[in-house]
Amino acid sequence: MYRYDEFDHAFVAARVNQFRDQVERRLSGEISEDAFKPLRLMNGVYLQLHAYMLRVAVPYGTLNSRQMRKLAHIARTYDRGYGHFTTRQNIQYNWPKLSDMPEILEELAEVEMHAIQTSGNCIRNVTADHFAGAAADEVADPRPYAEILRQWSSVHPEFSFLPRKFKIAVTAAERDRAAIQTHDIGLQLKKNDKGELGFAVWIGGGQGRTPILAKKVRDFLPEADLLSYVTAIMRVYNLHGRRDNKYKARIKILVHETGVEKLTTEIEAEWAHLKDGELKLPEADIAAINAYFEPPKLGDRAEGWGELAAWKRSDPGFADWVGRNVAPHQHPDYGMVTISLKPIGGIPGDATAEQMDAVARLAEDYSHDEIRVTHEQNLVLPHVALADLEPLYRALLVEGLATANAGLITDIIACPGLDYCALANARSIPVAQEISNRFGDPARQAEIGDLKIKISGCINACGHHHVGHIGILGVEKKGAELYQISLGGSADENASIGQITGRGFGPDQITDAIETIVDTYLTERISSEETFIACYRRIGAEPFKAALYASEAEAA
Amino acid sequence: MKTAATKTKVLTANRLTDGIAVWLGANGEWTTSLKEAFLARHDDAVAAIESAGQQALDDNRVVDVNVIEVEETEAGPRPFRLRERIRSDGPTIDYAPAFTAGVSHAA
Structure with a gap:
């Protein structure tokens, strides 16, 4: 994996010292909260319901044992003995003190980690296929390119104050495990007919209150052109992305309102100025970064x-x-x-x-x-x-870590929800827990098969509910929690946005509603070979809606 | 000046140093227990706690200051909004077994 060079060490150390000074001045009252808030957010420090929250970047989801031990140490020393791994491959601590933040960041720097660009309207942590560098079906390890993007985007002066946050995901297999079509830029590393590496480039994906799948703007971009082309995209977005309305500021809205053809023309025109310039990646540089990701020497173990x-x-x-x-x-x-x-x-x-x-x-x-x-x-x-x-x-x-449920109904994505999050309208975690308990029997889970449930506690969709096979969105209605269900979402290479079934369900009804959906699937499926999402795509939403709202239909 | 429409209110914020949720107590100090919060039952009292909140903000003792509505129950003040009840009572989940049990698992 990548190792910091002298520049990286010096840069991160300087940022820690800078933030230490900012925290000290804040605590002494020298600077106001209004002045301090953007500074703390640039260092991953949020204020949540109960306490501050620190979001630490795990670049493309890769870390070593020393780093994981440091994360454990921070949880034990500065928090309440645990951490929360997020849908952006990061880790969040829910209870750190502001006064401890400089020490925490210094400890993280010791193991080449930081919290820079885990918040704010900048290019966030670049995510990648979690099986990168090991998967049997990848054409090459995508992480060197994620690392190149990370280095290029870190405190990039032109892209540090974008209209809105910006997320890039990279994968290298036909089977998309990185959800690239739900990102501002999605990159699929692939080979052309000549065996050369390059990228399919997707732009304008995103979730939140306006879920939109990305559009492909390039089927094959040579690897040497990665930075110049991404820069061209960023420049067009930075110039034309809306700054008048934060809910319309993501690149997905620009793509939607402009049209992908027109926008692609603008990107290509911008790229024409850039492609033969200093951003062209020399082979030697790509090789140098690739060397950091040299796979381990795996001896035969037949x-x-x-x-x-x-x-x-x-x-x-x-x-x-x-x-x-x-x-x-x-x-x-x-x-x-x-x-x-x-x-x-x-x-x-x-x-x-x-x-x-x-x-x-x-x-x-x-x-x-x-x-x-x-x-x-x-x-x-x-x-x-x-x-x-x-x-x-x-x-x-x-260690309680051997639950055999990867990809099954209890392998639920859930955001922190109203138990922690200042943005949330409803709780997510207790809903996930109740569903998990209801379907926890191994035989029952196995019978149901592959099924992804994703739960968000507000429309910002950190729990990816739009792309859950079953998505659950918590809202507040008349002061109470209400949960909307959507069906048919998917975040893989056959990505789709789920469709809302109808009226929502109260906290004491939502697990029953999920069971009704699952039972309907088990009744309707052709065989156990037909997964939930395949069955849904074949029969559509109506049988599920009929089952969910049967009593209302009878009453009507 | 008391109006019949005024609901009981309390002043809440997060402590600057550690972000922990706090409420303004009757003695003018910030407390981590909603039960000890000063109950503002009329407009003048509400104005007073708002003023105290602004002062605490200016003094850099707290951040994110808000007046919230509560109902008065036998068990103490209870916020109308679930969000504020969770701020008061903590996460509704068993989130940190080692911490909540007061047991250190440090090696």
């Missing part, structure tokens, strides 16, 4: 095949876990392990300091010191020999 089969026969729980949480690696003797942060009835994305330490230790023991954070709020050990799966599973069991 003994794992036989052992794995025997272990699976002797332990059905282990077999279930392997079936759900282990995915194919580039090396046939290895697997990519999803560590579920969705225990039945638990808080999606939360991990205690002890669990973080355990993951750090297990990454050292079994995954060549590599850990990933997923946008679905789980962790990944990307390089685990099949021969090591059984001891890893035993260790995860002890």
Whole structure:
């Protein structure tokens, strides 16, 4: 993975010192809250309902054991013993003191981490496929390009005060695990007929109160042109993006209002000025960044095949876990392990300091010191020999981290909601917990199969409800929580925005409503091979609506 | 000047140093317990707590100062809005077992 050079160290240290001075002046009353607020937000410090919140960037979701141990240490020392992994592959702490922030940031800098650009109208943490660098189906590791984008976008003077925040995601497989079509810019690394690397470029995706899927503006952009082309997009957006209305300020609105053809023409015209200039990426520079992401030397471990089969026969729980949480690696003797942060009835994305330490230790023991954070709020050990799966599973069991539910109905994305968030209108976590408990039986989950539920506590959609197979949006109506359901959303390569079913449901009705939807699916599906989303796309919303609102229909 | 339409109000904010939710108490100090909040039952009292809030803001003791409506119950003041009830009572979930149990799991 990338390692800071002297410049990086000096830059982050300078930012820590600068913020330390700003915090001291704020605490002494030298600067007002109005003056301080934008400064703290530039360093990832929010004020939530109960306390400050610190959002720490995990670049493209990749970290090592030393970094994870530091995250655990911060949780234990400066917070209440836990952290919350987010849908942008970051981690949030919910209870840090403002007066401790400089110390926390200094500790993070020790392990080459920071909280810069985790807030504000700038280019945020670049996200990537959480299986990058290990997935059997990728054309190349997309993270070097995410790192190039990270370096280019960090305190970029031209793009630090955009009309609105800006999110970029990168993937390198046909199967999109990075949700690129819901990002301001989505990049799919691919190869052309000559075997050269380049990108399909998508722009204008986003969720929030106006969910729009991205439009493809380039089918193949040579890798050398990455920065010049992204700069051209940013310039057109920075010039024409609306600043009069924050709800219409994202690039998705510009694309929608301008039209993708006209906007593409403008981007191409801007790019014509840039493409042969200093932003053209030299091969040597790409190679230098790629060198940081050299895959670990994975020796053959063929003994794992036989052992794995025997272990699976002797332990059905282990077999279930392997079936759900282990995915194919580039090396046939290895697997990519999803560590579920969705225990039945638990808080999606939360991990205690002890669990973080355990993951750090297990990454050292079994995954060549590599850990990933997923946008679905789980962790990944990307390089685990099949021969090591059984001891890893035993260790995860002890830590409460062996829930075999990756991709199942209890693997729920949920934003912090009204339990923490100052923007929220309704709670998300208790809804997720109740659904998880209702469907927690392993056999029932297995029968239902792949099903993504995503819950947001307000229209800002941090819980990605628009692209949930079942999406749940919490709103406040007449002072009470109400939950709207949408169906048919998807964030993968066949992305779609979910459609609202009808009137919402109260907190005591929403789990029953989800069960009604699931039962309808089980009745309507052709076979167990037909997933929920496939079934929905075949039969449409009507059977689900009829089941959900049957009593109303009878009364009418 | 008391009007019949005035609902009981309290003044809330977050402490500058640690962001913890606080309410203005009857003794003029900020307290972390809503039960100890000063109850403003008429317009003059509301004006007084608003003034106190502005002063505390100017003095850099608190941030995000707001007057909120509460109902007076036998158990103490209860905010009308769920958001404010959660600010008062904390997250409605069992969010930090080690912290809430008062047990350190530090190695």
